[in-house]
Each structure stands twice: as C-alpha cells, then as structure tokens.
Amino acid sequence: MSDLLERLRGRGWRMTAQRRVVAEVLDGDHVHLTADEVHARAVARLPEISRATVYNTLGEMVMLGEVLEVSTDRRAKRYDPNAHRPHHHLVCARCGTIRDVRPTGDPLADLPDAERFGFTVSDVEVTYRGTCPDCASA
Amino acid sequence: MSDLLERLRGRGWRMTAQRRVVAEVLDGDHVHLTADEVHARAVARLPEISRATVYNTLGEMVMLGEVLEVSTDRRAKRYDPNAHRPHHHLVCARCGTIRDVRPTGDPLADLPDAERFGFTVSDVEVTYRGTCPDCASA
DNA sequence: ATCCTACGATGGACTTTGTCTAAGTCAAGC
DNA sequence: GCTTGACTTAGACAAAGTCCATCGTAGGAT
Incomplete structure (x- = not known):
C-alpha cells in the first residue's frame, strides 16, 4: 500500500x-x-x-x-508527498486551499544568465495566487 | 526624497x-x-x-x-518596497541572500485555463533557489 | 489658535510554529 | 537474548507575529 x-x-x-x-x-x-x-x-x-x-x-x-x-x-x-512529479501550486488568498498545477513552459529556462548573478540555480518554486470558486461566490 | x-x-x-x-x-x-x-x-x-x-x-x-x-x-x-516593478526573487539556500531578478516570459500566461480549477488567478510569485558565488567558493 | 474625536500607537500578554536537550526506549545485527 | 547506537519523548525554549485595553495625537471643526 x-x-x-x-x-x-x-x-x-x-x-x-x-x-x-x-x-x-x-x-x-x-x-x-x-x-x-x-x-x-x-x-x-x-x-x-x-x-x-x-x-x-x-x-x-x-x-x-x-x-x-x-x-x-x-x-x-x-x-x-508528490515529490516525484514536478508541479507548482495555486493558492486561494482567502481560504488557503492549495491545488497542484502543472504550467506549460519551464521557468528555469526563463531566467537568463545575465540575471543569475553568478548563482548556481538549482530549483524554482512557483506559487499562483487568486480566489477559489467557493470564496468568489461567498 | x-x-x-x-x-x-x-x-x-x-x-x-x-x-x-x-x-x-x-x-x-x-x-x-x-x-x-x-x-x-x-x-x-x-x-x-x-x-x-x-x-x-x-x-x-x-x-x-x-x-x-x-x-x-x-x-x-x-x-x-519595489512594488511598482514586477520582479521575482533569487535566493541563496545557504546564506539567504536575496536578489531581485526579472525573468523573460510571463508565468501567468503559462497556466492554462484547464489548470486553473475555476480560480481567479491574480498573481504569481516565483522564487529561484540556488547557491550564491560566495557560498559556492566557501 | 484651540478643541474634539476618531484614528493610530503602545506594550505586554498571548499564540503559533518550530527547535533543542537530556534521559529513556527499542530495532536490528550479532 | 544482548548490545548499542539510532530513535523517541516531554517539556523548556525561541522566534515571529497577533491581540487588546488603554493612551496619545493628527488634523478637521470652530
């Protein structure tokens, strides 16, 4: 199991x-x-x-x-526990509900070398914020 | 001032x-x-x-x-205080240093409707993590 | 210029989230 | 079934933030 x-x-x-x-x-x-x-x-x-x-x-x-x-x-x-599948999160600003989402594109690729300031960039965390349907109707 | x-x-x-x-x-x-x-x-x-x-x-x-x-x-x-200019952050996992960065592309556009679950998405926060040059050489 | 009053500030108790420690317990190898 | 070191425990502690009753004051009214 x-x-x-x-x-x-x-x-x-x-x-x-x-x-x-x-x-x-x-x-x-x-x-x-x-x-x-x-x-x-x-x-x-x-x-x-x-x-x-x-x-x-x-x-x-x-x-x-x-x-x-x-x-x-x-x-x-x-x-x-979903560590094996890359994904990001969508959070309701009102009630805190979290959904896993998988955006298209790779945000890591969107960071040009000139914007890396010599860092070794290993990871990116994306959090979308908004209002969920329940909170929007309340 | x-x-x-x-x-x-x-x-x-x-x-x-x-x-x-x-x-x-x-x-x-x-x-x-x-x-x-x-x-x-x-x-x-x-x-x-x-x-x-x-x-x-x-x-x-x-x-x-x-x-x-x-x-x-x-x-x-x-x-x-940089609220007027959209930007994201690059953080050193070791020492916590934070730099403002401006990736190309718009992560909001990368979230298809099918992945929005009825949310009204208003904002996105992107945090890149890595190791800064100082910590890498130490 | 002075007065009024609602908005803002105060400080200290409280809460939440997380870490640490010293002492006790137990899983797994022999 | 022993032994041992890794694991667990309870509770003290710490850091970040919130709450509240009370006091002070900015700024409009006079």
Whole structure:
C-alpha cells in the first residue's frame, strides 16, 4: 500500500512505529498538510507520538527527497508527498486551499544568465495566487 | 526624497511620526528587510516605536500595494518596497541572500485555463533557489 | 489658535510554529 | 537474548507575529 514506506526502507531507514505512522498519514489522499496536521492525524493512530518526532521525521523525508516542503503562506510549512512529479501550486488568498498545477513552459529556462548573478540555480518554486470558486461566490 | 511617503499621503493616510519612520526605513537602499529589521532601524530613529506599530504599518502598506511581502524562507516575511516593478526573487539556500531578478516570459500566461480549477488567478510569485558565488567558493 | 474625536500607537500578554536537550526506549545485527 | 547506537519523548525554549485595553495625537471643526 505504501510506496513511500517501501522507498524509505530501501534507503536503510530504521523502521519504527512512529515513522510508519507519519509515512502513512502523508501517503493518504490528503496532501499539503501542515506539520501540526500531520501530528494530529498521527496521534489518532499512535497516541503517544510526540511533536518533535513528527518534525524530525518530516525533515528527514524532505532531506531524502521523498516529500516536498511547500511554503505558500507564512503560517506554516506544508508537506507534499508528490515529490516525484514536478508541479507548482495555486493558492486561494482567502481560504488557503492549495491545488497542484502543472504550467506549460519551464521557468528555469526563463531566467537568463545575465540575471543569475553568478548563482548556481538549482530549483524554482512557483506559487499562483487568486480566489477559489467557493470564496468568489461567498 | 520619499516617493513612498508622497504616495501614501495622497491616499489619505494620516501621517504620524511612526509611519514616516517606517516609510523612510523602507525607502532606503536596503531592500528585503524582515519586520524585525525594520523595527530595529526604526527604533534607531524613534526609540519608543513599538513592534506592533511596525507590524501594523507594514501590513497597511502591503494592503495599499505600496510594498510587497516576500516569503522566501520560513523564518520571517520580508518587505520589498519595489512594488511598482514586477520582479521575482533569487535566493541563496545557504546564506539567504536575496536578489531581485526579472525573468523573460510571463508565468501567468503559462497556466492554462484547464489548470486553473475555476480560480481567479491574480498573481504569481516565483522564487529561484540556488547557491550564491560566495557560498559556492566557501 | 484651540478643541474634539476618531484614528493610530503602545506594550505586554498571548499564540503559533518550530527547535533543542537530556534521559529513556527499542530495532536490528550479532 | 544482548548490545548499542539510532530513535523517541516531554517539556523548556525561541522566534515571529497577533491581540487588546488603554493612551496619545493628527488634523478637521470652530
């Protein structure tokens, strides 16, 4: 059931109940959870799991490239298990809903050398902002 | 000297010593300050200015569209007085340095209707990440 | 010029998000 | 089934930001 778990085990991860639960929560169909939301759902399955462990585990998954950190607002980081497929985000300015989107074109190619100031550019994050249909009609 | 102040006054802003100081700090040549940095510089000119006032004032400037809120890392929002010229940001993953850049192309146009999910898309924020020359050589 | 009053400022408590640490626990190799 | 070092825990701590009751003052009215 859990691709994520398989991949993590394959990387020599020590498998603990806590890590399993965090991976399972992320692997559900609810993407873009905040760390605290992950913790809340993890607690439902494993009541004694601590916040620190959830933070640590999420951080490790990000390090391993299995999960993406998304920062669409300054409230909290969100975690996106969709790390294998490149995509960007569309955020409602009112309610905070996030959708994954795949724009055409490659924004990395749109940054000319003259605008790179000697940086080694490795990544680009695009966030579209707007109003979702629900908020627009309210 | 201060375009920003002129524009704000023109919008019927009540002019107070505190607001003047915040506008002047932003209007200097240091761009991309955090709220706390703005506060620190404001205190240097007006020792009794409070943090809440700096936050309120920055928030109002953002509302009025005179200043841009940039969130390149999770640590703190940064404020960019360059709101009149569209631009994006290039951030060093190591030291956090931020440069303004102007990519070619329009990312908004790159988002097809089919990927908009009924949203009214009004804005796009692009953040390039990489390593700056200083950090690369260190 | 002075007065009024609503708008703005204050500071300190509070909240949210995240990090750190010291001590205890347990997965996995032997 | 031991051992060991990686993992987990609870709670203290920190940073960034918000809220609120109260006080002060900019700027229009007189």
